[in-house]
Amino acid sequence: MSRPESEAEYLARFTPPSVAGTSVARRTLLRGALGAGAAFGLPPVLAACGGGSSESSSTSGAGGSAAAGAVSGALKLGSNESDPVPKKAVQDLVDAFMKANSGVNVAVNTVDHNTFQENINNYLQGKPDDVFKWFAGYRMRFFAAQGLAGDISDVWAKLTGFSDAFKTAATGDDGKQYLVPIYNYPWAVFYRPSVWKAKGYTVPKTLDEMTTLAKQMQKDGLIPIAFADKDGWPAMGTFDILNMRINGYQFHIDLMAGKKAWNGPEVKKVFDTWTSLLPYHQADSLGRTWQEAAQSLQQKKSGMYLLGSFVAQQVDKGQDLDFFTFPEIDPAIGADAIDAPIDGFMMAAKPTNKAAATAFLSFAGTPEAGNAYVKADPSNVAANSKSDTSGYTAVQKKSAEIIGSAKSIAQFLDRDTRPDFASTVMLPQLQAFIKDPKNVGSILDSIESQKKSIFTS
């Protein structure tokens, strides 16, 4: 691609990857301002970037498509994968599709990750691309319920290799499917085997064992649990796993749906357990990014780190890195629920080229598509269980194993509940808890009271 397809992409060229996370704010703000205008009838910003797809090459017919018949024409794909590695992964997947369907010309419209998320409302209400990359869970159901996403139940009817957990995660409130999963990744406790071997540590099976291990690590001069919450979301992963271990998966999902009280004894117990673990967490976490915390694991200054498998990007390219699911806390509940967020492709409510969009989504659900994607981005595992795992890294193999053995899979706090509740209530309140754990009573009362004001609609 010699010429940038969109303004965002053009601007992104000036931003080194290390800065990308921070320096976009001004642009984001600008787009937000324009987006606010779009709510009042101005043309949406993102859709305007969608142009530039070239005329379809008319040499159709040669390559038999994977699922649908021969289709042709231009297909526009909106992608939020603006970082180099996943961006290439999307392109590889698209290339694989175009190889199989030579009649279709796919134009990828890549938008900065956060900008895409913040503008999704205006994007979907304007002229969205035919297919777009998005997340499973509440974040998908919300837009499906508003009629902003296309029903792809017909595509799902022909897909194979997905477990029921994936189908549920791709299903909207009306029982129809709206998303084709591409990949997912587990949240687990990561550690460096070389350190653990040298010190003689073993993987803890219960919370007590974990606490004992943490005490030992402190004695050995290590920070037991690396921790960072400057951006607010990593602490959600800690809350999720503790809640699922203490109160179980179903309670967690009900709590996320606003059906349970946050100031009840169940959630209180979660925070009490967290408080007891906080002394073993890396101090001053609110000023640290996850990358910096991961560096302490990389430098062997900390013993373990609860995070998504994308931590492998920061630690030795995934070498000398192993992980285990968070240990059991209540034997009656067990340890078979994890957070394993699923990403995939969705279809616009009114795609311009529905035949090509359907063909693309059918292809995206095949094992080959998953292979093509995770080969380029090895911090994830392919969603399709029939995908070829022979080329997997050690981290990928273990990820697939852990996800496969998990009985219940949650998406992540900000994907399982209302986005407004997650970002404007939970995020600052979890930070408030980390800042002053003694205040947990009033923090939980405040969460509950704010929850009621948000969930009433």
Added chain:
Amino acid sequence: MTVGGSDYPLVNPAAVAEPPAGGADEGIPRGGRVRRLSGSDRVVVALMVVIPTVLVIGLVWLPAIATVVLSFARWTGVGGLDTIEWVGTTNYVNVFTNYPPFVPAMKHNLLWLVVLFIFATPFGMFLAVLLDKEIKGSRIYQTALYLPVVLSLALIGFIWQLFYSRDQGLINGLLGTTVDWYGDSSVNIWAVLVAASWRHVGYVMLLYLAGLKGVDPSLREAAQMDGATQVQTFFRVVFPVLRPINLIVLVITVIEALRAFDLVWVINKGRNGLELISALVTQNVVGEASRIGFGSALATIMFVISLVFITIYLSTVMREEER
């Protein structure tokens, strides 16, 4: 005055009072309804009035009114206007009673204003006065001090992150401390204010320097002839003469404090000790599944606060003009 009603003694009242009895076109050139503008002039004037009015109404007043109206609603921003649910003052009640970040945000905006007003602005003025002395290398100092103004606040946030980072930052590295500059909610607002002031000082300096260059040198000479010291000359003569510039600097300080946003947004999206009203508005309005109504209520509160300053400013300017 006179019985005839004419103010001009040399004009015979009877001749003036009698309008010409002829056709209408005869009276036009000299009568009361003199046409000073040609047709094209009228079009130009009309356009000059209409276009800015439409722009101001369309881009400023309509959105502002829409914000106020929406602040009484609950709306996700998805779907048509018929999906708006009117909830009265619920959003305002929630802002004041059920939204922990609101009070800190108000405090921080106020603190921002106070710090800029008490430290940054006077310091910028001081630097301007120094640079006005034509000291050696004045250009270099000017450039160095003005450089931060050219940078966007977002970039400034990033630059200072290199200083402030707890584990990898310069300050902790040099001092051997482990202060969590951006993360500890009791120090981060001050850390940010240093960065914001760093930029504001350069801005004020340049404005003030421009003003100082415009002061008539004979005023200073006269003051010196009268035996005034440098300090006296500045405070008794130059400062009062610079009243218009002072007013602009003051207004800019207030505006900077009210619109403070980019810096905290870059650092941590305005959370954990860095809450600002503008950041809260953005958190609530921008984003997926946004709380348009709630965010609008916050924006309206900010609008009211701004109105107070705008009113003070306008009334001062108008009083100035009357004199």
